Structures are given as structure tokens and as C-alpha cells.
Amino acid sequence: MRGFCGRRVAGRWSWLLAVVLLVAPALSAGASPLERSKQPIVVGGDHYHPPYEFIDENGEPAGYNVELTRAIAEVMGIDVRIELGEWSEMRKKLANGDIDVLQGMSYSEERAKTFDFSPPHAIVNQSIFARRGDPAVDVDGLRGKTVIVQRGDIMEDYLKEHHVGAHLVPVDTHADALRMLASGKGDYALVANLPALYLTRQLGLSNIVPVARPFSLWYGYAVRKGNSDLLAQFSEGLAILKNTGRYQEIYDKWLGPLEDAGQFPWKRVGLIGAAVSGALLLILGTIVIWNRTLRREVESRSQALREQQQQLIQADKMASLGILVSGVAHEINNPSSLLLLNLPALRDIYADCLEVLDAHYHEHGDFTVGGLDYSRMRDEIPLMLDEMLEGSQRIKRIVGDLKDFSRQGSAELRETLDLNAVVHTAIRLVENSIRKATDHFDTRYEADLPSVTGNTQRIEQVVINLVLNACQALESTQQGIRIRTFRQVDDAGHVWVCLEVADQGCGMDPDVVGRVTDPFFTTKRDQGGTGLGLSVSAGIVLEHQGTLTFDSTPGGGTTARVSLPAADRHAGAAVAPPAPR
Known part of the structure; x- marks a missing residue:
């Protein structure tokens, strides 16, 4: 679908877009470096969009976006002031110049006409939520339905731009959308998946569930169109955090636990099993009191039964794990194979462009590529592509390890x-x-x-x-x-x-x-x-x-x-x- 980094767009078309973004700035003269201001950079965001950004119980900004922004400010040596409010108002403030940066905004082609975007620091999945028992639908199935969305959100933009034909009910926050749906108002809510999972748990909304996940969107920093010097600072800071590993620490801290949500509750099963075992032991103890002569035989048989039960449970878990690993490996291998296929091609494309870019550099002087000086990025871009290729190969090896674990005994040992x-x-x-x-x-x-x-x-x-x-x-x-x-x-x-x-x-x-x-x-x-x-x-x-x-x-x-x-x-x-x- 146009304007979105979906599963297919994340493959071949997104890399073509990357090439355009790299080469296009070569046609214009380089911009002068940003003159550092004594005034802090005002960074805006949503006041209730956990775990990305929200106001905590102490009235302070918190969340993944907030910690990432402060880390970028630290490594780049810049002063920032974070201001959170209603999303639609913060978006208007950026457009009007009342704030300098939005720290979390989903990318679309339409938005790119008004704003410039950094490389993404997250991929946000959008989900259609429904009340439990209601039929599942895709986006086309929303036609004629009452759909609750956040005011000014990317999903409201999309449904309007593509004339889906749904009756939209805009609200201020994701929490408002989920509460309204849970209370019986509206047919569906179209919201970001991780914040929705977080809020349904926090608010105890047990009667709504996700029924479809139609979009995966780039999510990053946004500035007003043309403010490339400011955007370059945040893009460079983000690259530094990724190379030092600090970005991954922040990502795992805030988003990792929710991404792992939905796994089977083995701990709860273990507690139930322990309770059942306790009841069995109580019964056995009563039998021992009634008939002391049978104590040893009963204990011996009960112990053997428990061991066999645990072995059966373990065997079933391992069999289930083998099926799970096979499915997960397939899902991961598809996008990683795209990376392994396209990254070498992208590297060759860049190598072919070097002659033209170098000629432009020698004739006109330095210029910007993706917001950074060409003289600095000329040799860095191949290294970045090599690191991405190495990371993709590492993903492939990790998947291989999981597959090895699930099918030990299949290797040739000759x-x-x-x-x-x-x-x-x-x-x-x-x-x-x-x-x-x-x-x-x-x-x-x-x-x-x-x-x-x-x-x-x-x-x-x-x-x-x-x-x-x-x-x-x-x-x-x-x-x-x-x-x-x-x-x-x-x-x-x-x-x-x-x-x-x-x-x-x-x-x-x-x-x-x-x-x-x-x-x-x-x-x-x-x-x-x-x-x-x-x-x-x-x-x-x-x-x-x-x-x-x-x-x-x-x-x-x-x-x-x-x-x-x-x-x-x-x-x-x-x-x-x-x-x-």
C-alpha cells in the first residue's frame, strides 16, 4: 500500500527508496553546518502513548522515545527540552514552528510533503482491535463500520486519504479509543499494537482483542520540511547509539518485554501443576495414615508416576517447540533473506554511483548525503552496509541454532x-x-x-x-x-x-x-x-x-x-x- 513500510515495501521497494534518498541530495549544493544555539531544542511528543512516550506518576516525561532522545542529546552535546501533550496539538506545533522536533512520528509519503524524517528508530505495527467474539476484518472490511482512531494519528490520515469508507470517530489518545471500544461504542479501533497491548493490561480491558495487523510503519524523528541541519544531528546521534549498542539496550528495556508478550504462560501452568501435586500429596498422606503397611509402595508408585508425567510434559514441550521453531524460522528467514539478497545489490549500486558523486564533489565542493557531509559519509556508507549484511547473516545463524536445537541428530558426522x-x-x-x-x-x-x-x-x-x-x-x-x-x-x-x-x-x-x-x-x-x-x-x-x-x-x-x-x-x-x- 502506498506510503507505508509494510512487509513487501520493507523488501525491494524500501531499498530503492534508500538509494533515492542517498543520491538525490547530490544534485544540490551542500548546506552549511548548523550553528549551535544557546536556546534548548524543543522536542515534542504524545503525553499518553506508552511505552513510547508518556507522563509518569511524578509528572515527568518517560518512555522509550524520551530515553532515546536524552541519550542522543548526551552523545551529540546538545541541550533539549522535552514537551509532551495531546498528539494532534503537538503535530500542529511542529507544523507551526512552536516546537523543533517530534521524537516519534510514523512515516508516509503524504507526511513527507510537510515534514522531513530521520532513519527509523523503530517499526510500529498497527492493529485492528475488536470486542471479543466479534468477526475479524481487514482494512477493506472496515467500509461502513464505525472505527475509532486517535486524532491526527497516521491511521486517521490513511483512512481519509484512501477513502476506505469507514465512519471515523477521532479521540485524543489510544487509551480513549480502547476504553470506548470496550464500553460497546464503535465497531473497531485502529491503533498501534504495542501501546494497545500495554494499555489493555494497565486498564484491565479484557474484552477486546487484536483481530488483524495490516500495517508496519517506519517510526522516527520528524522536523519541519527543510530543517535538514537539525535532523542531521538526531540522525547522527541515532547512528552513534546503534553502533555503540546503547540503542539496543534502550529498545530492549522498553519494547522487548511487550514484544515477548503472548508466549505460553508456563509459569502459571507450573503453579497449577504444583497445586495439583500438593493435593495429590495430601491424599497420599491420608492414605499413609489409614494404612501404614502400604506407605512405601504408594510412595514409590507415586514418585514414578510424577517422573513419568514430567517426562511426558517435557517431551510434549519439546515437540511443540520444534513446531514453533520451524514456523518462527520461516517467518524470520523471509525478511532476512531479502536483506541478504538486497544489501549486496545496494552496495554495488552505491559503488557505481561513486564516480558521479566524486566528480560532483571535486567540481562543486562538499555536499550533504542524507543530512551528513559527503566527505565524511563517502567511506562510511560501505561500512554501514557491510555491518547490516553481517547483522543479517548473524540473524540467519541464530535461526540456524534454533533449528539445530529442535532437530538435534540430523547432521552428518563423518x-x-x-x-x-x-x-x-x-x-x-x-x-x-x-x-x-x-x-x-x-x-x-x-x-x-x-x-x-x-x-x-x-x-x-x-x-x-x-x-x-x-x-x-x-x-x-x-x-x-x-x-x-x-x-x-x-x-x-x-x-x-x-x-x-x-x-x-x-x-x-x-x-x-x-x-x-x-x-x-x-x-x-x-x-x-x-x-x-x-x-x-x-x-x-x-x-x-x-x-x-x-x-x-x-x-x-x-x-x-x-x-x-x-x-x-x-x-x-x-x-x-x-x-x-
């Missing part, structure tokens, strides 16, 4: 591999993480290690997971990591090729050590841990008929050991296990 070479390659891949984590990194490779039969990429994945876990366990760069390979011979004379990854980090309690390979168990949840890395690693080692063990004490560091059977497992009677090094 390669003859050198563990020393595999470890060396894995360390090279995570070298940047190692340098950030420690100043003391030591490797010791035993010469002439026996070869191992298996899958090189799978074993490399195990090594990477163990090294990254060791890096995350360190509390300062003065603590070290030691990696060594060696051979071990068991009592039966079988040779094992071993890898140890030892860190001097925080260590683990015994109960944690026993659970580190459980799926989704992690002590790093607040830092983005998924609890899949060691679970996947344990599965891969098991596929190779090996073992993965952990030795750890709180405050004393952790040693992870991988033992894999040598390709020629029998060592001969003269070989003895090596002494610890």
Missing part, C-alpha cells in the same frame, strides 16, 4: 577433524569478545592429537559457546581464561580427545552447575541470555558420543571439559592418562 584446528578457528571468530573480556588469555595445544570423527561446524559451535560463556563469567579484564587440548585414556584403554575452557570468573553454585545444560535455563536473562547455548552444545557433544562436564565453585571460576572419542579409540596398554597441566 568428517575427520583436528580438534586443535577447530579450536583455533573458533577462537579467531570470537577474538573481539575475548579482547573485550580479558587481558589474560592463554591457549595450550597438545601436539599430535588423535583425530576425531564428527562434524567440524558442530564442534566449532560448541567451542564458541564455551568461550563466550567464559567471557561473560569474568567480572574484570584482570581475570583470565585458559584453553587447552589434550588426550586422555580411560581404564579400558580407550583414547579420548579433550578440550578444557577454564575461567577465573564468578563461578556457580552446585545447583546451578547441575542445570546449565537444561533448555532455556540461564543466569544471564537480564543481559539477553536465552539459555540455549549450552543446551545445544550438550546435544552436539552427545551426538558425537562424547561428554560435556562442568567443575565450578562460587567465586572460584568454572572449568568446562569436552571429551570426544578418538577416531582410533584403542590406545594400547602402554599409554597412561596425562598428568594435569
Whole structure:
């Protein structure tokens, strides 16, 4: 649909738009740098649009947009004053010049005639909400219906511009729209998805549900048309935050929890299961009192029943997870494949444009590209495209890990591999993480290690997971990591090729050590841990008929050991296990 970054527009057409935005400024002379004013920059927003922006209980601006704006002001060294009010009024203030910037505005072609937009700092999904039990509709199905929208919102603009034929009821806030719908007024509400989810929970509106998600929109900073110098500051600040990782921290803090909403409530199921188990135990206790002679038999059978029940539940969860992963992988692979396909093409297009842009630069002097000086961005743009391509490839690898977790046992295990070479390659891949984590990194490779039969990429994945876990366990760069390979011979004379990854980090309690390979168990949840890395690693080692063990004490560091059977497992009677090094 015109003017929106939907699922298809987010593919090939959005990149063509990006090329136009990059090349078009070359036709005009470069603008002079912005003269810094002593007056603060007035940044506007909606006073009740959580979690993006809202007035908190202390009467202060808060939310994702607010924290992002303050972070940009900090890195760019500019003074800002944030002013929140009714959205339609704030939009008029920007158009009239009463405020300088809107910190969150959805992009459309029609709006671009009046305002200039920064690169998006979020993608906002719009949803059609209905009362529970009412029929689901798409946008075309809104014709003749009474639809509640926020006054001045992108959805009101869209329905008017495209003559959908709905009877519009504009209100001041998303909350007003949802309350009105919940109270029986109107047929549908067309609002942003995350704020709607937030508000339905906060206001206890349990009788309305989303029935369609027709649009995905670019959402970023907006200024009055032609105010490119001011927009350039916010665009540059946003780029800095993204490159330093601070943007992702702010995004995860405010929007991550709501994006994860809708997952199955395993915790509630666990509580119900615990209550049921408690009732069963009470019944069993009564039976014990009535008949002491049957106590041991009843307890034994009850324990076996509970274990079987947990195994069935776990098996069902894993089967459901396999189906879920397959669907999620498909949904993620589609857009990431577009990125992997289009980014190299966009990079080649830019390379082809360089000759023309350089000629313009040498003839007319410096000019702006996307609000930034061409002389500065000439070499930065290829790096940005490479980083985006690398990020897309990382998404593909993460999806691959999830698929590996759901279908362990499908890989070919017929390669003859050198563990020393595999470890060396894995360390090279995570070298940047190692340098950030420690100043003391030591490797010791035993010469002439026996070869191992298996899958090189799978074993490399195990090594990477163990090294990254060791890096995350360190509390300062003065603590070290030691990696060594060696051979071990068991009592039966079988040779094992071993890898140890030892860190001097925080260590683990015994109960944690026993659970580190459980799926989704992690002590790093607040830092983005998924609890899949060691679970996947344990599965891969098991596929190779090996073992993965952990030795750890709180405050004393952790040693992870991988033992894999040598390709020629029998060592001969003269070989003895090596002494610890």
C-alpha cells in the first residue's frame, strides 16, 4: 500500500527508496553546518502513548522515545527540552514552528510533503482491535463500520486519504479509543499494537482483542520540511547509539518485554501443576495414615508416576517447540533473506554511483548525503552496509541454532577433524569478545592429537559457546581464561580427545552447575541470555558420543571439559592418562 513500510515495501521497494534518498541530495549544493544555539531544542511528543512516550506518576516525561532522545542529546552535546501533550496539538506545533522536533512520528509519503524524517528508530505495527467474539476484518472490511482512531494519528490520515469508507470517530489518545471500544461504542479501533497491548493490561480491558495487523510503519524523528541541519544531528546521534549498542539496550528495556508478550504462560501452568501435586500429596498422606503397611509402595508408585508425567510434559514441550521453531524460522528467514539478497545489490549500486558523486564533489565542493557531509559519509556508507549484511547473516545463524536445537541428530558426522584446528578457528571468530573480556588469555595445544570423527561446524559451535560463556563469567579484564587440548585414556584403554575452557570468573553454585545444560535455563536473562547455548552444545557433544562436564565453585571460576572419542579409540596398554597441566 502506498506510503507505508509494510512487509513487501520493507523488501525491494524500501531499498530503492534508500538509494533515492542517498543520491538525490547530490544534485544540490551542500548546506552549511548548523550553528549551535544557546536556546534548548524543543522536542515534542504524545503525553499518553506508552511505552513510547508518556507522563509518569511524578509528572515527568518517560518512555522509550524520551530515553532515546536524552541519550542522543548526551552523545551529540546538545541541550533539549522535552514537551509532551495531546498528539494532534503537538503535530500542529511542529507544523507551526512552536516546537523543533517530534521524537516519534510514523512515516508516509503524504507526511513527507510537510515534514522531513530521520532513519527509523523503530517499526510500529498497527492493529485492528475488536470486542471479543466479534468477526475479524481487514482494512477493506472496515467500509461502513464505525472505527475509532486517535486524532491526527497516521491511521486517521490513511483512512481519509484512501477513502476506505469507514465512519471515523477521532479521540485524543489510544487509551480513549480502547476504553470506548470496550464500553460497546464503535465497531473497531485502529491503533498501534504495542501501546494497545500495554494499555489493555494497565486498564484491565479484557474484552477486546487484536483481530488483524495490516500495517508496519517506519517510526522516527520528524522536523519541519527543510530543517535538514537539525535532523542531521538526531540522525547522527541515532547512528552513534546503534553502533555503540546503547540503542539496543534502550529498545530492549522498553519494547522487548511487550514484544515477548503472548508466549505460553508456563509459569502459571507450573503453579497449577504444583497445586495439583500438593493435593495429590495430601491424599497420599491420608492414605499413609489409614494404612501404614502400604506407605512405601504408594510412595514409590507415586514418585514414578510424577517422573513419568514430567517426562511426558517435557517431551510434549519439546515437540511443540520444534513446531514453533520451524514456523518462527520461516517467518524470520523471509525478511532476512531479502536483506541478504538486497544489501549486496545496494552496495554495488552505491559503488557505481561513486564516480558521479566524486566528480560532483571535486567540481562543486562538499555536499550533504542524507543530512551528513559527503566527505565524511563517502567511506562510511560501505561500512554501514557491510555491518547490516553481517547483522543479517548473524540473524540467519541464530535461526540456524534454533533449528539445530529442535532437530538435534540430523547432521552428518563423518568428517575427520583436528580438534586443535577447530579450536583455533573458533577462537579467531570470537577474538573481539575475548579482547573485550580479558587481558589474560592463554591457549595450550597438545601436539599430535588423535583425530576425531564428527562434524567440524558442530564442534566449532560448541567451542564458541564455551568461550563466550567464559567471557561473560569474568567480572574484570584482570581475570583470565585458559584453553587447552589434550588426550586422555580411560581404564579400558580407550583414547579420548579433550578440550578444557577454564575461567577465573564468578563461578556457580552446585545447583546451578547441575542445570546449565537444561533448555532455556540461564543466569544471564537480564543481559539477553536465552539459555540455549549450552543446551545445544550438550546435544552436539552427545551426538558425537562424547561428554560435556562442568567443575565450578562460587567465586572460584568454572572449568568446562569436552571429551570426544578418538577416531582410533584403542590406545594400547602402554599409554597412561596425562598428568594435569
